[in-house]
Amino acid sequence: MAKSKSVSESLTTMTEMIFPNDTNTLGNLMGGNLMRMMDVVGAICAQKHSNRIVVTASVDNVSFKESIPLGSVVTLQAKVTRAFSSSMEVVIDVWAENIPAKERVSTNKAFFTFVAVDQSGRPIDVPQAVPETEDEIALYEGALRRRQLRLVLAGRMKAQDAVELKSIFE
Ligand SMILES: CC(C)(COP(=O)(O)OP(=O)(O)OC[C@H]1O[C@@H](n2cnc3c(N)ncnc32)[C@H](O)[C@@H]1OP(=O)(O)O)[C@@H](O)C(=O)NCCC(=O)NCCS
Secondary structure, eight states: OOSEEEGGGGOEEEEEEOOGGGBOTTSBBOHHHHHHHHHHHHHHHHHHHHSSEEEEEEEOOOOOOSOOBTTOEEEEEEEEEEEOSSEEEEEEEEEEEETTTTEEEEEEEEEEEEEEEOTTSOBOOOOEEEOOSHHHHHHHHHHHHHHHHHHHHTTSSOGGGOGGGHHHHO
């Protein structure tokens, strides 16, 4: 297996139009449908990085700051911020576009964690992700702190072992 891969190699973009079946009674995209799209684009990105089957291990806070009306064109972009042993943190950005009005707004951003697994569902090592741009480097540098925070919140790490979070817990 390759020891490392650039972040750009697995960059994944998905574009969808919002139809009546996707919406709530106000005619806006249902949050659950958006989360499904985010999960799919993130999983494709993590698969591309690892060339493995991946499972969703966790989803960090997802805020719905803007509603997305029927007829909008939604673009989701996923990129690996950092790979650990078997897990990959993937950031997903979402924009909604009203093409006739030439309007495009950023609507969501969330961090998902995917774990590469073998055919029996056991975690398996993945290549390291090499950041190249300024933005990728900043995301890479913050990833260890976010990982420790989510593992503490999931009850998988003791707060005193989360060295990146010392200033929060002390
Ligand atoms: C995710 C899963 C493979 C982890 O398996 P496990 O036996 O707990 O394995 P480990 O403890 O060795 O953890 C494996 C990796 O998962 C990460 N992980 C586990 N739980 C996590 C969580 N809640 N948040 C973030 N990462 C998590 C670990 O940090 C570890 O990462 P690393 O290898 O990069 O250090 C397992 O819990 C699973 O299969 N869950 C169900 C996944 C699923 O069905 N998703 C869809 C839900 S609808």
